[in-house]
Amino acid sequence: MDASSEQPARRRRGLLIVLSSPSGAGKSTIARMLLEADGEVTMSVSATTRPRRPGEVEGVDYYFVDDAEFDRMIASGEFVEWAHVFGHRYGTPKAPVKAALRNGQDILFDIDWQGARQLEPDFGEHLVTVFLLPPSMAELEARLRTRGTDSSEVIEDRMRRAADEIDHWAEYEYVLVNRDMDACLARVQAIVMAERSKRVRQTDLVEFVRELIGPEH
């Protein structure tokens, strides 16, 4: 085995990857594919006041809390961000995010522009924001109808919300038009790889270069 194939463990800052899109533009599918393909990315686990559904696991899908506990967590500043979504509250606890980023783990957030904005003050240097646009509103509506789970009324409401969500596209650093899931995933993976290659994210480079050319430089 030659020296160039050895890959010593590298130290780096974790990424906080925000993936936003209107409902139906492929965000959940891309998120799932990215998590499957990349062992260094984990999904952020939210706390929610929504009742647990059959099959959902505490601490894996969500932390299930009641309204009083959610209020207490807000009051004591335990959330990175939180929001009302379809009548329930969802929030991201701060502690596990900080621990993961410190360990060079990347965390994926499936949140909207309001959530993304709340991450900026505490986690700006870790933040990578990606917005997925549908190729057309007709295509978006077709995808929502294909799911078959929602009534026409719910779909109309989602289409209205979609336009409001899209309206915030310009607050994101990366913007992708999702015409094809595989091509879109490849772009998201490229963004993740590029962000990891930024000088400022590689916390061991100063030491690496010092060992390379000596401290006198």
Place this chain on the structure above:
Amino acid sequence: MDASSEQPARRRRGLLIVLSSPSGAGKSTIARMLLEADGEVTMSVSATTRPRRPGEVEGVDYYFVDDAEFDRMIASGEFVEWAHVFGHRYGTPKAPVKAALRNGQDILFDIDWQGARQLEPDFGEHLVTVFLLPPSMAELEARLRTRGTDSSEVIEDRMRRAADEIDHWAEYEYVLVNRDMDACLARVQAIVMAERSKRVRQTDLVEFVRELIGPEH
């Protein structure tokens, strides 16, 4: 054929990709591989006062000019950047670079940190700077010796220059340790793909979103 597989031509700002490394760290190989793999990237053609070598083509490899012409081009501000390298002068004419970037073409520059600095004022918004580090100085020297073209004296000189060049690693946005050419190329390609996916580089997005959700938003 369904609508989602149509890929309309997109308008974007071209990238000005600077790839720097000490001699022997793989810059030329990575540049060649990137050019072969990516039809939207072309190599910047420099003007030089160095004599033409057999096989070199005017306007493809270099623009060959004499000292008087090079002086005139400096005086009339026709260079993006220029530098002395090993006793000759090399410079990048501004006009073809501007034309290419306007057309959404990416241009690859194989220049050192001094050249990279000179690009900043005119082309800052197009600039993507990548520095390749060798895995070790022993590995770098081994690669220089494998070439077999240079004397020990020349190699010693190149090793000294290498340390000086590496000393400027922190001026680059992306830093890669080149342990393996294919892995390194994949990272450079990911950087190029990610940079093209940045909102600010896609000059047609405002119009695209206006057509998507209407002008009232």
